[in-house]
Amino acid sequence: MTRKTDPIKLKDVVPRYMAGESVNQIAASIGLSRRTVDAHIVQAGVVKRTASEQNRIAAANQTAAERSARVAAAHAAQRGVPKTESMLTKSARTREAHAKPGSPGEARLLGWLNERGEFPSIQTAIDRYNIDFTVSDLAVELLGGEWHRYKRTAATRTKVILDAGWHLLFVWDTPTYPLGEGAADYVLAFLEFTRQNPTAIREYRVIRGDGELVAEGTVDNYDLARIPAARSGLSRSEVGKMGAAARWGKG
Numbered sequence: 001m002t003r004k005t006d007p008i009k010l011k012d013v014v015p016r017y018m019a020g021e022s023v024n025q026i027a028a029s030i031g032l033s034r035r036t037v038d039a040h041i042v043q044a045g046v047v048k049r050t051a052s053e054q055n056r057i058a059a060a061n062q063t064a065a066e067r068s069a070r071v072a073a074a075h076a077a078q079r080g081v082p083k084t085e086s087m088l089t090k091s092a093r094t095r096e097a098h099a100k101p102g103s104p105g106e107a108r109l110l111g112w113l114n115e116r117g118e119f120p121s122i123q124t125a126i127d128r129y130n131i132d133f134t135v136s137d138l139a140v141e142l143l144g145g146e147w148h149r150y151k152r153t154a155a156t157r158t159k160v161i162l163d164a165g166w167h168l169l170f171v172w173d174t175p176t177y178p179l180g181e182g183a184a185d186y187v188l189a190f191l192e193f194t195r196q197n198p199t200a201i202r203e204y205r206v207i208r209g210d211g212e213l214v215a216e217g218t219v220d221n222y223d224l225a226r227i228p229a230a231r232s233g234l235s236r237s238e239v240g241k242m243g244a245a246a247r248w249g250k251g
Contacts, residue, residue, distance in 0.1 A: 009030045009031070010040050013037055013041060014044045017041050017046065018046065022054055022058070023037050023038050023041070088128035091128075092126075092130050095123050095125070095130050096125040099123035100123075105142050105144065106132055106133070109140075109179060109183060110122070112184035116188055119135070120135040121133060121134050124139065126161055128160075129157050129161065131161065136195060137166055137194055138167045138168075138187070139167065139168045140171060141168070142170075155222075158204060159219070162202040162218075163202075163219060165202065167190065167202055167205075168205075169186075169190055169204070169205050170206040171186075171187075171209065172206070174209065178209045179209040180210045180211070182211025183209055184211075186211040201218045202218065202219040203217065204216065204219075204222055
């Protein structure tokens with residue numbers, strides 16, 4: 001014998017669902033199975049929401065604290081999941097597809113290059129990494145501080161870019177050596193060299209914001225530890241603040 005569901009329990013199911021509650025929430029509150037509640041909604045002629053629509057409603061009904069807790073939990077879970085090489089490469093390509101200048105300094109340098117007839121690609125994906133911009137076979141990275149010398153990935157990243165067949169130019173954009181049009185002129189000079197010497201050993205060079213050469217090397221002998229600091233005697237925290245001030249106009 002089939003047991004009939006008390007109609008009193010079902011009387012508010014459709015209005016509650018139409019108001020935004022999920023099937024699971026309704027079922028739990030009235031002590032019925034999800035299947036029973038779902039069947040009642042369908043029989044009433046209601047078009048069911050998709051999972052993404054239900055998620056949007058749930059997010060809209062959350063308080064700011066609940067949303068923050070949810071985001072924090074998602075980030076914590078993500079940190080525990082190691083990313084594969086293919087995932088990192090795919091992320092780099094996604095960033096390239098939605099590229100825009102990453103800082104005011106990058107926008108200025110790109111503008112100067114455009115005025116000189118060069119139109120670089122922004123956030124070019126090279127392996128798992130994104131480069132500020134590339135033109136021809138030259139990759140250009142702006143450095144707003146000296147932190148790049150201390151990052152554990154800096155040496156690996158540089159080697160990957162050089163091994164992939166790119167020349168690499170680091171440009172300082174710091175309070176001590178702010179970015180100027182001399183940097184754009186140096187980019188053009190380096191470009192001319194690479195275009196006239198397509199089979200040359202891949203080089204990296206470091207210039208100040210005014211375009212003066214600071215250090216150089218090749219894929220065969222690169223050593224980032226030999227690159228001098230734009231200003232000595234700074235703590236890592238001070239370096240970070242100076243970099244932010246240079247690139248974003250704030251400390």
